[in-house]
Amino acid sequence: xxxxxxxxxxxxxxxxxxxxxxxxxxxxxxxxxxxxxxxxxxxxxxxxxxxxxxxxxxxxxxxxxxxxxxxxxxxxxxxxxxxxxxxxxxxxxxxxxxxxxxxxxxxxxxxxxxxxxxxxxxxxxxxxxxxxxxxxxxxxxxxxxxxxxxxxxxxx
Amino acid sequence: xxxxxxxxxxxxxxxxxxxxxxxxxxxxxxxxxxxxxxxxxxxxxxxxxxxxxxxxxxxxxxxxxxxxxxxxxxxxxxxxxxxxxxxxxxxxxxxxxxxxxxxxxxxxxxxxxxxxxxxxxxxxxxxxxxxxxxxxxxxxxxxxxxxxxxxxxxxx
DNA sequence: ATTATATTGCAAACGATTTGCATTTGAGTG
DNA sequence: CACTCAAATGCAAATCGTTTGCAATATAAT
Numbered sequence: 001x002x003x004x005x006x007x008x009x010x011x012x013x014x015x016x017x018x019x020x021x022x023x024x025x026x027x028x029x030x031x032x033x034x035x036x037x038x039x040x041x042x043x044x045x046x047x048x049x050x051x052x053x054x055x056x057x058x059x060x061x062x063x064x065x066x067x068x069x070x071x072x073x074x075x076x077x078x079x080x081x082x083x084x085x086x087x088x089x090x091x092x093x094x095x096x097x098x099x100x101x102x103x104x105x106x107x108x109x110x111x112x113x114x115x116x117x118x119x120x121x122x123x124x125x126x127x128x129x130x131x132x133x134x135x136x137x138x139x140x141x142x143x144x145x146x147x148x149x150x151x152x153x154x155x156x
Numbered sequence: 157x158x159x160x161x162x163x164x165x166x167x168x169x170x171x172x173x174x175x176x177x178x179x180x181x182x183x184x185x186x187x188x189x190x191x192x193x194x195x196x197x198x199x200x201x202x203x204x205x206x207x208x209x210x211x212x213x214x215x216x217x218x219x220x221x222x223x224x225x226x227x228x229x230x231x232x233x234x235x236x237x238x239x240x241x242x243x244x245x246x247x248x249x250x251x252x253x254x255x256x257x258x259x260x261x262x263x264x265x266x267x268x269x270x271x272x273x274x275x276x277x278x279x280x281x282x283x284x285x286x287x288x289x290x291x292x293x294x295x296x297x298x299x300x301x302x303x304x305x306x307x308x309x310x311x312x
Numbered sequence: 313a314t315t316a317t318a319t320t321g322c323a324a325a326c327g328a329t330t331t332g333c334a335t336t337t338g339a340g341t342g
Numbered sequence: 343c344a345c346t347c348a349a350a351t352g353c354a355a356a357t358c359g360t361t362t363g364c365a366a367t368a369t370a371a372t
Contacts, residue, residue: 032338066352107220118292136265136274141305188369222321
């Protein structure tokens with residue numbers, strides 16, 4: 001829960017972790033390294049943008065694994081902190097790899113026409129969030145923040 | 157699209173518009189004032205917090221109207237700018253009345269245990285949003301921002 | 313009152329996601 | 343390297359929120 005404190009250390013700035021490093025994180029948590037999981041991680045590491053389960057599914061060589069397996073894997077990876085779940089304007093969840101040790105907190109600028117997205121460094125001021133939490137007596141406060149607009153391509 | 161420019165004028169601060177005033181807005185847009193619509197608006201005006209369609213439905217006297225009608229009404233009211241749609245942590249959309257002339261832009265602090273929510277005045281700095289839009293060549297940029305935490309009640 | 317049209321109810325259709333269950337498989341163990 | 347067992351997968355059915363087609367109904371204008 002470092003939150004917003006990493007304006008600079010934005011480690012998820014696309015340094016493509018190696019696949020072995022990823023499967024290792026599974027191994028260390030005594031999770032099995034299976035075909036589907038390796039395939040999913042490999043696809044995620046090659047895509048700098050949040051992917052839906054269906055997108056991951058269709059990136060796979062013909063029926064490499066079942067869609068339900070992807071759903072289950074994403075839950076596992078999320079619980080392990082290896083991916084982060086995002087919700088944009090359309091109905092489906094999207095997932096992005098999270099660097100080891102990072103909490104993956106960041107935001108996106110998303111095109112409402114084509115869903116293309118840009119990762120942002122900007123974040124809601126931490127002091128204000130803290131003030132909001134205190135004022136209302138809430139604990140463990142975080143936030144979700146996404147920006148929406150029309151991307152250059154879709155402006156014609 | 158005034159955005160964030162109304163830190164103070166937060167007119168939606170629970171002044172409970174009268175029902176006739178609401179149905180009038182329907183009338184002025186040559187929409188029919190039907191039983192279901194009046195019931196929905198009446199329920200919304202009595203609830204200062206965003207409600208799901210199901211919640212609206214169950215606030216109604218036994219089968220006053222069909223759930224599908226509520227879905228359709230919310231779309232209409234949203235298009236007319238009379239309600240605003242929000243998405244919290246759980247899967248379903250929530251709706252809040254919007255004062256006439258207002259754009260309803262504001263944010264919430266939501267309890268992840270019980271979904272109780274508090275309306276906030278704080279907003280993401282407009283200048284930074286503008287900078288984000290320009291830097292990336294996006295047009296018509298807005299944002300969605302919600303805070304999540306554990307409310308006083310749910311902390312035990 | 314009459315009419316034309318917007319609105320509703322109902323049930324079926326949908327898309328995203330989850331789940332039960334029987335089967336398979338990864339990874340320690342001897 | 344074979345053996346065992348829990349973990350993981352495939353498949354199909356179930357669920358949840360939401361949408362839609364269509365025939366029946368009701369509002370608002372005449």
